[in-house]
Amino acid sequence: MSLPKDLLLSMYECMALIRAFEEACVQLYMEKEIRGSFHPCVGQEATAVGACFAINPDDYLTCTYRGHGACIAKGIDVNAAMAEMLGRKTGVSKGKGGSMHWTDPSIGLLGENAIVAAGVPIAAGAALSAQLDGNGRVALTIFGDGAINQGVFHEALNMAQLWKLPLILLCENNFYAEMTPLAKSNPLAQVADRAKGYNMRAVVVDGNDVCAVYEAVREAAQLARTGEGPTFIEARTYRLLGHMIGDSESYRTKEEVAAWRERDPIKRLRAHLAQAEGVTDAEFDAIHARVNRQIEAAVQFAKASPYPDPEEAYTDFWI
Amino acid sequence: MRELTYTQALREALTEEMERDPNIILMGEDIGAYGGVFRVTEGLLARFGPERVRDTPISEAGFIGMGVGLAMTGKRPVPELMFMDFALVAADSIWNQAAKMRAMSGGRVKVPMVIRAQQGGGRGNGAQHSQSFEALFTHIPGFKVVLPATPADAKGLLKSALRDDNPVMFIEHKLLYNTKGPVPDGEYTIPLGVADVKREGSDLTIVSYSRQLLFALEAAETLQQEHGISAEVIDLRCTVPMDVATIVQSLRKTHRLLITHESHASCGVGAEIAMRVMETAFDELDAPIVRVAGLDVPIHVSKTLEEVVLPQPSAIVRGALRLMRG
């Protein structure tokens, strides 16, 4: 962990913000303020933050229904994101997309996606767009370990490598696809080996180490920007909550979850900052207080926002 | 007026629009170096280069998904499905992605993508290379759906499609490529969603589109020559948006409606037209609406069987006679 202290502190704050956002949503889901699907990314914050801090504001991003962390790290407006969770008119997508479809082109966010792997070719298209324009942008696509078994994933990797697209493929390997353990869904020794079949550069990183993710994505972005083509990054991480709210988690042991709690990425970064950079408890308290205020304000904003008018069912569709 | 084939008219539209708008990018299988298996894109690689006329691997889902990403970032991709049947391979990219992006984002993004495909039977290509999917595209909201029947319409409608900011499914017919017709000189476009009266008549209204429109015109001629019946033939041209007003206007004169399309009858576009006419102009109808459409079975190869499955001009004539008795 040799990144500048300021950067580490802002990454820490962003991870804390994501954690608080997701925990607030769990609560709101229980209170039935949030309806439909919600897939918390608690435990995976380092991957999202490390990756999105390593690219530029105008670089493109696609992610998945578990993408709140990445969207927040890319700079989505937290009030609008919370309002979207509550189906309000002031939401990022005016209440039409919900938890799984946050989209904001002003920060390069071309959408979370509710279809496993569908964001991968979309990001490849954005990368092709950047390549054609020669504007030096890259596209980052974040997807799960389950996505590597989908057809479009393979088609996109093939074309990305064939055309040397400025694309970063970041697999958040949390070792489960819904309830299916990784070893039961594919025969690979490691997820990153998928890239071999496409002659694509691949690296494996500790996804709970925000600096490792940051370094890997920054290097991949540099290569992509200089015409070296795509990189596949496997970031090993773990979701500390169920696949969705109400998941019985019968497919994993309490011991396994407890062991990963020990490797909680926020705790880890905090320990490092305290030891190596001398950040005090008071300073951490200040960060968390700020984050909590921000989330409380977001919840208040969302709850105070109106629901969309019925007529809006017909708008924002045809041009 | 000069005559062009349907293929030449399409190529002219692509060429003119690509000259006009550098963001238009063609992508598909064998469209570049080979010129397209139906020759529509012949010569375009030499003219516009491999970045804008991109040969792709056989990855329909992948390259249409990439089309969505291109469209969301300022390009106007034109992915080509070599056969419409392959839309099923790319179904997610088409219907879960392209068709929904704008709505799901609350209008924050747009997807100006034109998918080109050729469809239809009559050539013995069998059940996986002869299907017509306009009903699928009409059923699932998100795409404008265009089905030109003549070279002039093919050019004018394609030019409009390439300027539209919505996803457009542009459906050609494999047996129309070599047909010839007058095409105006110079710049023109035809708006999407406006039907065209291709033959005027007074006794009944026949609504059709794509290649079946030619069968409808042939049947109308037979009805006139052999039965003294005057049929008005309307070319719907687009199933989304659907121009029901032009049909109703014709019914005010004829009061009898026959709908014919090559694709399967069940839940087809004909059923939708009939319902909309019921809703808006039931009182104009003097007889039950007649539908002449493809049988609800897969499309067989042998000529004798394929001609049973796909509605021939003679079937339209029989349907019209039934309608006139009704």
Ligand SMILES: Cc1ncc(C[n+]2csc(CCOP(=O)(O)OP(=O)(O)O)c2C)c(N)n1
């Ligand atoms: C094409 C498709 N099939 C199935 C699903 C249902 N589904 C939602 S999430 C999921 C698991 C995906 O696992 P992974 O890619 O590892 O992502 P994670 O949820 O672990 O972040 C499945 C099967 C879906 N959304 N899309």
Ligand SMILES: [Mg+2]
């Ligand atoms: Mg997973």
